Amino acid sequence: xGDFSGYTIKQCARKELKKAYVAGFIGKLAKMxxxxxxxxxxxxxxxxxxxxxxxxxxxxxxxTIERILRANTARNVQEIIMEDxxxxxxxxxxxxxxKQMIQHSEGKIxxxxxxxxxxxxxxxxxxxxxxxL
Numbered sequence: 001x002g003d004f005s006g007y008t009i010k011q012c013a014r015k016e017l018k019k020a021y022v023a024g025f026i027g028k029l030a031k032m033x034x035x036x037x038x039x040x041x042x043x044x045x046x047x048x049x050x051x052x053x054x055x056x057x058x059x060x061x062x063x064t065i066e067r068i069l070r071a072n073t074a075r076n077v078q079e080i081i082m083e084d085x086x087x088x089x090x091x092x093x094x095x096x097x098x099k100q101m102i103q104h105s106e107g108k109i110x111x112x113x114x115x116x117x118x119x120x121x122x123x124x125x126x127x128x129x130x131x132x133l
Contacts, residue, residue: 009022009101009104009109009111010105013105013106013108013109017109019111020101020105020110020111020112021111022097022101022112023113024114024115024116025075025115025117025118026075026090026123027075029097029115030047030050030093031046033050033094033096033097034050034096034100035100046073046074048068048071049069051071051074052065052068052069054089054092054093054096055086055089058086058088058089059086060081060084060086060089061084063084064080064081067084068080068081075118078117078123090115090123093115093124094113094114094124094125094126095126095128098113098126098127101113102128105130107130108130110127110128110130111128112126112127113126
């Protein structure tokens with residue numbers, strides 16, 4: 001998919017693919033989950049406020065939220081989430097990414113999003129069909 005997720009998912013829908021798979025690390029998926037369509041590093045930073053809101057949904061402690069807001073990178077946020085054992089956070093990332101990609105495709109293509117850690121382990125996986133929204 002590269003850096004142009006909005007364009008890519010629209011092309012998948014236009015070509016009537018049966019399903020789109022989006023896989024990546026937290027930095028790219030955090031941007032996509034926040035609705036960013038062009039995810040290159042020059043296109044903008046990861047929104048730590050957005051990530052802190054996702055952590056709040058998972059009942060993260062106030063200290064964890066504050067650490068996320070001070071984080072420099074999405075990878076740093078991943079480390080904080082794992083250290084503080086915030087259950088469900090990575091599922092929030094993949095859920096929101098699925099929703100965004102389905103919206104970018106104008107509801108024309110089912111999406112599956114897979115979030116990996118930097119050792120290749122799956123942190124979360126979410127599948128949504130077009131009727132989910």
